[in-house]
Amino acid sequence: MLASKATWKVIASDMPIGLVVGDGDNFENGANGDGPVRGREFDIAEILSFIKANKLDNTVWLTADVHYTAAHYYDPNKAQFQDFLPFWEFVSGPLHAGSFGPNKLDTRSDPK
Numbered sequence: 001m002l003a004s005k006a007t008w009k010v011i012a013s014d015m016p017i018g019l020v021v022g023d024g025d026n027f028e029n030g031a032n033g034d035g036p037v038r039g040r041e042f043d044i045a046e047i048l049s050f051i052k053a054n055k056l057d058n059t060v061w062l063t064a065d066v067h068y069t070a071a072h073y074y075d076p077n078k079a080q081f082q083d084f085l086p087f088w089e090f091v092s093g094p095l096h097a098g099s100f101g102p103n104k105l106d107t108r109s110d111p112k
Contacts, residue, residue: 001056009059016063016091017044018072037081048084061089068093 001009037045051059069092076082 013063
């Protein structure tokens with residue numbers, strides 16, 4: 001991303017950032033909801049902090065793994081973890097997804 005001259009920096013992830021996507025009692029693969037940072041949340045925080053430290057504007061995240069479509073805006077002033085620049089995340093599932101959802105939102109990142 002540091003060498004990119006693109007106006008928009010698109011980051012693709014197979015899991016949503018701020019949606020709680022659990023696997024039974026194992027939440028290591030998705031956002032973990034309330035409480036201490038766990039699992040992949042450390043990695044997401046590191047990436048977000050890197051983007052802020054390097055002043056990389058215009059990042060947008062494309063994520064999946066849910067069966068509906070949503071757009072979430074992340075504002076550091078409204079989140080528990082605040083070492084990031086504001087950004088949008090667009091979440092979408094398969095074309096044949098049902099009309100259920102949305103999942104519970106993780107309060108640490110406070111997406112809207």
